[in-house]
Amino acid sequence: MKLAGSFLLLFFNPDAMAAHIYKWVDAQGITYFGAPPPAGQTAETVSTGSAMPHHAIPLMPPKEQAPSSQADPQRAIDRQVKNRVIAEEAERKEYCTKLRTDLAQMKINPRIHIEEEGKVRRITEEERQTRMSESEKRITENCQ
Template sequence: MLGSLSMVHVRLLAGCIATCLCLAATAQDGTYYKWTDASGTVHFSATPPSGQKAQTLKLEGAAGEQAAPAPPAPAVEPTPQLEEAQGAYRKRACEAARNDLAVLEKNRMVVSGSSPDAATKLDAEQRNQAKLRAKQRITQFCETGNKP
């Protein structure tokens, strides 16, 4: 759960960075247009709308000036609660990986998803790939010092 939560944060951060880069690329001369559509929604754009009356906005300091770089964010030390949660997550992930490997080594049927109706028998190559992934997860989560 903690691993997927941090993955959400990573994706959100990546999306914010990509949005900022796109906005910075379009903010070449600092001229923007503001208009309201028929439903009352206000829009802002770097290009004027076609067939709409738009207000021209000029951003101060945007005409070719480059902003000073932001200072680097200070490093954040993990709290004891975070370290405890990460340890519990690693323990659960380790147990799950070991259980998966045990099932795969016994050549049992593997259920895909949450429906027993979707049970499938893996061929030798699929089973070997699944074993390899389970062993990688065991190395990642069960060995001390490794963090997700």
């Protein structure tokens, strides 16, 4: 019975059961807890007051760790910029399609009518040539 009593004292003694847990921070500023610390890392010992063996502590390697709260705002900004770029690209494609369509119509149809001040009028050949060269210039600058 004396042996069983000693075993129970050892079992319930937090100092005897405490596992060594280490705390370290990686180059990105992410804090990790585990045992043992990775080689080459400066780590400090954390007192746990419990007998949790190191193999029971769930640790994820840095690349699998959940994103830190500091990275979340950056990811939101990245998504926002990416979405804006996608929207701008779609607008540019639509603009280029309209420019090319208008240019094709001006090239095959010399009788182009426009509305000015509530009246419809036919543009002159000089106006048509000017509009075609302006459209070609915009296509070259924006649609390649």
